[in-house]
Amino acid sequence: MPGFGASATEFLPVLHKQAPSPIAATGRISFISFELLLSALIEARVGIPYIQPVLDGLRSLGADDPDSLAVLDISAFASHWTGPSRKRMTDLGGTLKRFASSILAMGGMDLVEAASQESLRSAWLKIPGLGPSTVDHLLQLAGFPIIPIDRAIYRILVRHGWIAEEDGYEEAQNVILSAFSNDIATLQALAEAFSHIGKRWCKATNAACTACPLAPWLPESGKPYGSGAD
Numbered sequence: 001m002p003g004f005g006a007s008a009t010e011f012l013p014v015l016h017k018q019a020p021s022p023i024a025a026t027g028r029i030s031f032i033s034f035e036l037l038l039s040a041l042i043e044a045r046v047g048i049p050y051i052q053p054v055l056d057g058l059r060s061l062g063a064d065d066p067d068s069l070a071v072l073d074i075s076a077f078a079s080h081w082t083g084p085s086r087k088r089m090t091d092l093g094g095t096l097k098r099f100a101s102s103i104l105a106m107g108g109m110d111l112v113e114a115a116s117q118e119s120l121r122s123a124w125l126k127i128p129g130l131g132p133s134t135v136d137h138l139l140q141l142a143g144f145p146i147i148p149i150d151r152a153i154y155r156i157l158v159r160h161g162w163i164a165e166e167d168g169y170e171e172a173q174n175v176i177l178s179a180f181s182n183d184i185a186t187l188q189a190l191a192e193a194f195s196h197i198g199k200r201w202c203k204a205t206n207a208a209c210t211a212c213p214l215a216p217w218l219p220e221s222g223k224p225y226g227s228g229a230d
């Protein structure tokens with residue numbers, strides 16, 4: 001069976017068609033927005049529907065920049081909400097506050113923009129509550145040639161035999177990076193397309209292979225998981 005790189009060269013045109021939005025990145029962006037990074041953190045911790053309400057809430061509390069967010073009154077932030085549980089929002093408030101403190105410790109957003117991928121990854125991985133997938137998502141948003149491995153990407157890699165079930169985060173990431181190192185646009189396109197395929201066809205409980213655009217690249221032994229009932 002062809003490895004990931006050879007297969008991806010064939011299926012990328014198909015994945016591009018499945019991507020939910022056009023992929024336009026061609027290199028590291030020149031300005032990293034603090035709000036964009038916060039949005040990614042909010043999405044990772046409480047989901048997309050809360051991105052804008054939380055950003056609005058922080059604004060109303062006067063805590064929407066690194067200096068003010070680093071001294072956030074977490075109790076006031078958590079009691080601001082009626083929907084999500086207080087514990088969930090307390091955890092989120094703590095994560096956002098620690099992230100803002102890390103930005104200040106690095107010297108502010110200007111120096112973050114000039115920092116290397118390795119130094120940012122190392123600093124952000126030290127923040128309690130941030131795992132490698134979230135940190136790599138932040139780095140990808142900042143325009144670095146990396147891909148976060150979420151559950152959907154991991155599932156697809158395992159189900160197609162491109163990694164073994166016992167492989168971990170780094171092995172899964174290396175399979176993709178070794179095929180597309182420094183190709184920021186392709187890495188972003190792969191992340192978006194795999195996420196879309198994972199939500200629509202390749203779910204944890206069922207692999208709806210019959211209708212999935214990646215079916216032609218299943219292992220010769222056939223579909224490894226799920227039923228054919230799409």
Ligand code: SF4
Pocket residue numbers: 156159160197201202203207208209210212213214215216218223
């Ligand atoms: S072909 Fe099947 S295993 Fe492969 S990504 Fe699609 S649903 Fe998942």
